[in-house]
Amino acid sequence: MRTPIDPWIAARLGIPLESMKAESLTAYQMERFRETLRYAAAHSPFYQEKLRGIDIDAIRTPTDIQKIDTTSERDLAGNENRFLCVSPGSVDRIFTVPTTGTHGERKRIFFTRGDLVPSVEFYYHAFLTFIQPGDRLLVLMGGTAEGSVGDTIDRSLSPLGVITQVYGQVTDLADAWRTVQDFKPDVIVGIPYQVAALAAWSRSHGLPEGVRCVLLSADDVPGAIRERISRLWGAEVYSHYGMTETGLAGGVDCCAHRGYHLRSCDMYAEILDPDEEGFGELAVTPFGREAMPLIRYRTGDIARISTDPCPCGGVLPRLETIRGRLSNSCRICGRRVFLSQVEDAVYRDEAAVDLECAVGEDHLQLLVRTLPGEQIDREMLLGRLRADILPKEARIVIEEETMQAFPSARSPKKHMQAEQQDTK
Numbered sequence: 001m002r003t004p005i006d007p008w009i010a011a012r013l014g015i016p017l018e019s020m021k022a023e024s025l026t027a028y029q030m031e032r033f034r035e036t037l038r039y040a041a042a043h044s045p046f047y048q049e050k051l052r053g054i055d056i057d058a059i060r061t062p063t064d065i066q067k068i069d070t071t072s073e074r075d076l077a078g079n080e081n082r083f084l085c086v087s088p089g090s091v092d093r094i095f096t097v098p099t100t101g102t103h104g105e106r107k108r109i110f111f112t113r114g115d116l117v118p119s120v121e122f123y124y125h126a127f128l129t130f131i132q133p134g135d136r137l138l139v140l141m142g143g144t145a146e147g148s149v150g151d152t153i154d155r156s157l158s159p160l161g162v163i164t165q166v167y168g169q170v171t172d173l174a175d176a177w178r179t180v181q182d183f184k185p186d187v188i189v190g191i192p193y194q195v196a197a198l199a200a201w202s203r204s205h206g207l208p209e210g211v212r213c214v215l216l217s218a219d220d221v222p223g224a225i226r227e228r229i230s231r232l233w234g235a236e237v238y239s240h241y242g243m244t245e246t247g248l249a250g251g252v253d254c255c256a257h258r259g260y261h262l263r264s265c266d267m268y269a270e271i272l273d274p275d276e277e278g279f280g281e282l283a284v285t286p287f288g289r290e291a292m293p294l295i296r297y298r299t300g301d302i303a304r305i306s307t308d309p310c311p312c313g314g315v316l317p318r319l320e321t322i323r324g325r326l327s328n329s330c331r332i333c334g335r336r337v338f339l340s341q342v343e344d345a346v347y348r349d350e351a352a353v354d355l356e357c358a359v360g361e362d363h364l365q366l367l368v369r370t371l372p373g374e375q376i377d378r379e380m381l382l383g384r385l386r387a388d389i390l391p392k393e394a395r396i397v398i399e400e401e402t403m404q405a406f407p408s409a410r411s412p413k414k415h416m417q418a419e420q421q422d423t424k
């Protein structure tokens with residue numbers, strides 16, 4: 001089935017689906033990019049200064065866009081009011097999220113009521129990839145407050161007659177599992193490592209019946225986690241890419257699972273300084289943001305954009321699997337190691353339900369949490385880490401601990417604890 005994102009974008013572009021091409025999208029995006037620049041230059045003190053001397057009307061192509069400076073979270077953190085384009089009274093939602101840096105700073109992202117409306121619309125079309133009218137949907141994420149992920153999904157899907165229960169993040173596995181058994185969802189949405197832990201828990205507490213699909217969101221999705229969930233639950237596993245800065249929603253994969261179909265009518269995505277394979281840092285420019293426009297915002301995620309047609313029939317560029325976050329990577333004995341690679345090696349072991357990792361110049365220290373009564377196979381794990389992730393000379397220390405509950409305060413976007421961090 002062709003991704004439902006394509007017909008939605010064709011409708012937004014006002015053209016028939018059959019005649020939609022990547023070029024039609026680019027023309028639309030360039031116009032909205034200029035509109036975003038004009039608005040930011042007129043209303044945000046930060047961009048007034050940044051865009052001084054830029055001839056906005058001359059920005060016509062993706063190459064022209066490269067003349068404009070990127071924006072990083074270092075520009076944003078502590079400096080949010082200089083980005084603000086509306087009076088404080090018009091701000092409807094403020095999300096405070098940790099920065100990806102190591103010093104625990106936080107950044108605030110502002111939204112007007114209207115700013116989050118396009119996300120509701122996107123979720124509706126994104127969920128059409130796998131949801132059916134009347135489905136029961138369990139959301140193991142972000143609460144019931146207005147504007148939260150749970151609330152946004154609930155509002156998006158109510159026209160489809162979907163029965164949604166928003167449980168919030170999983171901390172207590174036994175409690176979350178009882179909810180799955182009582183509610184009997186067709187579809188579960190959650191954070192990768194939390195759903196993976198729940199899948200491991202379900203092995204000895206009764207596998208679920210009827211979970212048809214799982215949507216993983218808000219973090220890198222290691223292949224081992226996808227495979228575990230689909231093997232144990234027999235569910236098809238989809239992933240969503242998004243962040244607060246993109247208005248939560250960003251892109252969703254399709255039944256071909258070959259990358260994220262992006263909400264390209266609401267944002268411009270580009271790869272900065274791509275290497276020979278096309279990988280580089282993803283930057284996004286959301287369109288039409290009233291409260292806080294962000295221009296060429298550096299996400300810190302290393303990714304690649306594919307312009308090949310998708311096997312599902314989609315014709316627009318897709319964001320390929322995220323290779324990892326720069327801030328979640330370190331050099332060990334000179335080699336760059338991404339947390340997502342380490343996670344993939346650890347979660348291949350079904351006993352592993354959580355992981356903390358500390359890194360030094362020449363060593364990797366892992367604390368792997370397991371369910372009560374279970375153990376990981378250390379030799380196998382060492383073998384996987386040595387085989388293709390760490391250089392031979394690196395020291396690896398593995399500790400194990402039984403997990404009772406997930407720490408509730410931890411950000412779903414975990415960071416590698418590094419004694420020496422290298423983000424170059």
Ligand SMILES: [Zn+2]
Binds near residue numbers: 256312314
């Ligand atoms: Zn597709």
